[in-house]
Amino acid sequence: MNRLYLERRAVPSRLMGVGAPVLALAAMILCAIPMLRLEGLEPLATLRVFFLQPLSTGNGISEWLLKANPLILIGLGLAVGYRANVWNIGAEGMYTVGAICAGWVALRFADGTHHWLLPAMMLAGVLGGMAWAAIPAFLKTRLNTSEILVSLMLTYVAQLLLAWLVNGPMQDPGGLNYPQTALFSESATFSPLVAGMRLNASIFITLGVVVLTWLLLDRSFLGFQLKVSGQAPAAARYAGFAQARLIWISLLISGATAGLAGMFEAAGPLGQLSPVISPGYGFAAIIVAFIGRLRPVGVVFGGLLLSLLYLGGEAAQMTLNVPAALSRCFQGLLLFCLLAADVLVDYRVRVMP
Amino acid sequence: MRPRLALEAVTKRYGSFAANDSVSLTVAPGEIHAVLGENGAGKSTLMKIIYGAIRADAGEIFWEGREVSIASPSAARDLGIGMVYQHFSLFETVSVVDNIALVNKDRFDRVRLAARITQLSERYGLPVDPHRLVHHLSVGERQRVEILRCLLQSPKLLILDEPTSVLTPPAVARLFEVLRALAAEGCSILYISHKLEEIRQLCDTATILRGGKVVGSVRPAQVSIAELAGLMVGSAIAPVTRPRAVQGAPRLSVSNLSVQPADPFGTALQDVALAVHAGEVVGIAGVSGNGQAELLNALSGERITAADRIRLDGVSVGHLGAGVRRQRGLAYVPEERLGRGAVPGMSLAENALLTGHRGGLVRRGFIGTGPIEAFAHRIIQRFGVKCSGTNAVAASLSGGNLQKFIVGREYSLAPSVLIVSQPTWGVDVAAAAFLRQSLIDLSRQGAAVLVISEELEELLEICDRIAVLFRGRLSQALPREAISIDQLGVLMTGRDLQPSAA
Numbered sequence: 081m082n083r084l085y086l087e088r089r090a091v092p093s094r095l096m097g098v099g100a101p102v103l104a105l106a107a108m109i110l111c112a113i114p115m116l117r118l119e120g121l122e123p124l125a126t127l128r129v130f131f132l133q134p135l136s137t138g139n140g141i142s143e144w145l146l147k148a149n150p151l152i153l154i155g156l157g158l159a160v161g162y163r164a165n166v167w168n169i170g171a172e173g174m175y176t177v178g179a180i181c182a183g184w185v186a187l188r189f190a191d192g193t194h195h196w197l198l199p200a201m202m203l204a205g206v207l208g209g210m211a212w213a214a215i216p217a218f219l220k221t222r223l224n225t226s227e228i229l230v231s232l233m234l235t236y237v238a239q240l241l242l243a244w245l246v247n248g249p250m251q252d253p254g255g256l257n258y259p260q261t262a263l264f265s266e267s268a269t270f271s272p273l274v275a276g277m278r279l280n281a282s283i284f285i286t287l288g289v290v291v292l293t294w295l296l297l298d299r300s301f302l303g304f305q306l307k308v309s310g311q312a313p314a315a316a317r318y319a320g321f322a323q324a325r326l327i328w329i330s331l332l333i334s335g336a337t338a339g340l341a342g343m344f345e346a347a348g349p350l351g352q353l354s355p356v357i358s359p360g361y362g363f364a365a366i367i368v369a370f371i372g373r374l375r376p377v378g379v380v381f382g383g384l385l386l387s388l389l390y391l392g393g394e395a396a397q398m399t400l401n402v403p404a405a406l407s408r409c410f411q412g413l414l415l416f417c418l419l420a421a422d423v424l425v426d427y428r429v430r431v432m433p
Numbered sequence: 434m435r436p437r438l439a440l441e442a443v444t445k446r447y448g449s450f451a452a453n454d455s456v457s458l459t460v461a462p463g464e465i466h467a468v469l470g471e472n473g474a475g476k477s478t479l480m481k482i483i484y485g486a487i488r489a490d491a492g493e494i495f496w497e498g499r500e501v502s503i504a505s506p507s508a509a510r511d512l513g514i515g516m517v518y519q520h521f522s523l524f525e526t527v528s529v530v531d532n533i534a535l536v537n538k539d540r541f542d543r544v545r546l547a548a549r550i551t552q553l554s555e556r557y558g559l560p561v562d563p564h565r566l567v568h569h570l571s572v573g574e575r576q577r578v579e580i581l582r583c584l585l586q587s588p589k590l591l592i593l594d595e596p597t598s599v600l601t602p603p604a605v606a607r608l609f610e611v612l613r614a615l616a617a618e619g620c621s622i623l624y625i626s627h628k629l630e631e632i633r634q635l636c637d638t639a640t641i642l643r644g645g646k647v648v649g650s651v652r653p654a655q656v657s658i659a660e661l662a663g664l665m666v667g668s669a670i671a672p673v674t675r676p677r678a679v680q681g682a683p684r685l686s687v688s689n690l691s692v693q694p695a696d697p698f699g700t701a702l703q704d705v706a707l708a709v710h711a712g713e714v715v716g717i718a719g720v721s722g723n724g725q726a727e728l729l730n731a732l733s734g735e736r737i738t739a740a741d742r743i744r745l746d747g748v749s750v751g752h753l754g755a756g757v758r759r760q761r762g763l764a765y766v767p768e769e770r771l772g773r774g775a776v777p778g779m780s781l782a783e784n785a786l787l788t789g790h791r792g793g794l795v796r797r798g799f800i801g802t803g804p805i806e807a808f809a810h811r812i813i814q815r816f817g818v819k820c821s822g823t824n825a826v827a828a829s830l831s832g833g834n835l836q837k838f839i840v841g842r843e844y845s846l847a848p849s850v851l852i853v854s855q856p857t858w859g860v861d862v863a864a865a866a867f868l869r870q871s872l873i874d875l876s877r878q879g880a881a882v883l884v885i886s887e888e889l890e891e892l893l894e895i896c897d898r899i900a901v902l903f904r905g906r907l908s909q910a911l912p913r914e915a916i917s918i919d920q921l922g923v924l925m926t927g928r929d930l931q932p933s934a935a
Contacts (some may be wrong), residue, residue, distance in 0.1 A: 091826050092778065152517050260794075300799050300800065304783065304786060307779075311776050311778055313778065314773040315772060317755065318735060318755065318767055320759050322754070322756065369923070375881045
C-alpha cells in the first residue's frame, strides 16, 4: 500500500518559502467554494465579485491601496519583531494610541494653517505607538512577562481609552453629543492624490518605510542581531548580543509603525476620531507579516492581498448580500492554510513504496 | 550457522548524495561486530535503517534467514532488535522503573517490573536502583538504564552507538564485561565507534565504512591500529607535535568561583580555581554533567558572577557580559554547534559575522558583504571546511565540518584566551589532528588555551597541564608529564581529588 509521509529536508526549501503563500491562497479558495455553496451562492461568480470587481474601477484601485497602506506599514514593524522572536500581538492598540496622539495634536492646533502640523502629527503618532509598545517591553525585560498577553490586553485598554476620550475630553463640543471629535482642519489632513478619490501621499511614506525596513533587516548589523536572537537565542547569548536591548528595539519599532499607521488613518480617510477607527488592521497585519514571509517586499504583497479581502468582503456584501463576517472567515482561513502549507518549507512529501 | 542479521546491498540516498551505497554485512549469533567509520561515513544511517527509524531506498534485510521489512523502531523491537543511542532518551523527572514502563508493552505493574529490573541488573552486573529519579543518576548509570531497557525485551541484537563517549575508563571496562557476557549468551552486538583501541579489545569482526561504502572487513585483533585507521581514513595522518611550552603571565584566572546551576538538574560549582598562562594549553577532564556547562557559562560571560572571580589579563571581568569579554580578547568554541556556536538557518558568511563582527566587518552599523565573504572564505580554505561555499547554510554541514568552521572562526579572531569545549567531537580523524595542532600552535603564539574534553587521549595529546572536574570541584592542574591515564581515570571518579582552591 502506498502511503504519503513527510521527510525532513536537510535545508529549508527556498522555493517553498515563496510558494507556500501561493499554495495557501489556492487552498483558501478551494475551501471557500463549499462554504459559498452552503450560503446558496454561485462560487465562481462570488469569487469574481470578491477578487476582481473591487479592482475594476479607478476608485476601486485607490481604495485598495488606501486600505493596504496601514496593513503594510503595521506588517513591516511586526515582521521586524517576529524575526527577533518578539510576538507583538497588540499592534491594534498601538495603532489606536498613535491615532489618539496624532488626533490630539490636530485638535490642539485646529485654527489657522500650519505646514508643520502633519509632520508633528506623524511624530505624535509614532511616539504614541512607541509609548504603548514600551509597556510590554518594560514588563518583559524586567519581569519576564509574556509580550503576547500584555500587548494583546493593552489593545482593549487602548480601545476603551479612545472610547472614553471621544465621549469626554476630546468630544466635539458642537457635535450634537455624538461620540466623536471635531473634524480635523485642512492642515491636519492629507489631501487626495487624485481629486475625488481618497488615496493620499502617505502611501509614499510607507514605501520609504519598506526600504528602511529592508535596510534594517538585510543590510544592518542591528537587523542581523535581531535575526540571530530570533532564530537561535542561545547563539545570540553566546555571541554576546544584549537580549533586553533587542526586545526593546523590536517592540519600539513595531509600536512606531503601528502608531504611524494610526496617524495615517486618522489624518487620511477618517479625518476625525470616533470609537471605532479600524476594521482590525492591527490584527490583520499579523497575517500580512506571515504571508509576506517576514520580508519587507513580501509584506507589500501580503498587505495588498489582505486589503483586497477587505474590499471583496464589502463588495460581496453590497452586491450579493453576503454576510460581512465572510471576509473575516476568509482571512482566518488564509492564515490557517498558510500555517499548514509552511510545513512544506521544512519537509517534503514522499510516497512510501 | 544461519546469520542473525544480513544486509544485502542496502542503499540510502539523500538527493544526489548516497549516505549508504550498496552496503552488505552479516552478523552471526553471539558476535560482537564493530561498524567503524569516520563521521559522515554512513554508520548512523545504516543503524537507523536496521532499527527501522528510516527506510532504505534499495537492498534487502534478512533477519534469521528471512527477508524482512522493518517499518518502525517498534517493529524492530518486536523482531528482537534493541538500540542504545548516543544521546539518551530518558525523562529526568521520573524514576528508572517509570522510564522503562513507558516503553514496555507489558501490562503496567511497577512492582513486578522493578523486581525484574533488579534481577537483570544483578545478573549482568549493571547495578541500578529502579526507584531513583533519573536526574540523580550519573551518565554511566543512565546508560545502564538504557541498556537494561533493551535487555528487558530479551533482544537478539543490540545496537550501541558510540557507547563509551560519555564513560570514565573504569566504566568502559565494566561495560565491556557486560557486553561480553551478553554475547556469550548468544545476543549479537553491533558496536558503532571510531575509537580504534576499544574495537580491537572488544570486537570479533569489524566492517569499515568510508563515504557510505564498505571498504573493508577485518578481524580487529589481528590488525594494528594504524592499519585500522588507514582503512577508515583512506590515507595516513600526520601526528600532532607539541613543542615545549614557555609559560608566560596568567591570561585567564579563576578564583573562588562558586556558581549555583541555572538548570534544576545542573551541578553547582564549588570554589573553583584555575590559571591559564600565555603559551600553554590547559585541559579539564571529566565526564559531562560534573559542572562543565556551568563553568563554561561563567567563563564565557553567558552567566555573570562577582567581578573578581574571573580575570582576563589581570582585569576583573566576572561581572561583564559575553560581548564585553570578547572585546577584551576572549574567544570560545561551545560544545553545542548548531543553535549556539552557529545559527542553523544562516549561511557560513553570516555565521562568520556572528562573533567576527569586531574585525572591521561592520561599518557604521551596516554589514560589509564583501569583507564577510572574504573572512568566511579564509576560514573555509584554511581549515578545510567541506561545503558548497560561503553561502552554504550552517545546518547543511556535517557536525565535523561545522566544528572546523567554528574553531576556525574563533582561531581567526586571534584571541588572547581561547576556550574550547569538546574540540573534536564528531570530527574525522584527520581533521581532529589538524584542529588539535591548531590549538597548540595558537598557544605557542602567546594565547592561553583552555580545553574541556571528555576524551582523555585527546587531552593527553595536546595539553601541558590537566585538571579534573568532578561534581563541581576542580582538581589541581597537573603537568602532562606527571600524569597517567589511569590516574586521570581515578580522579574522574572523585577519589584522591585535591581541591584546586587549596
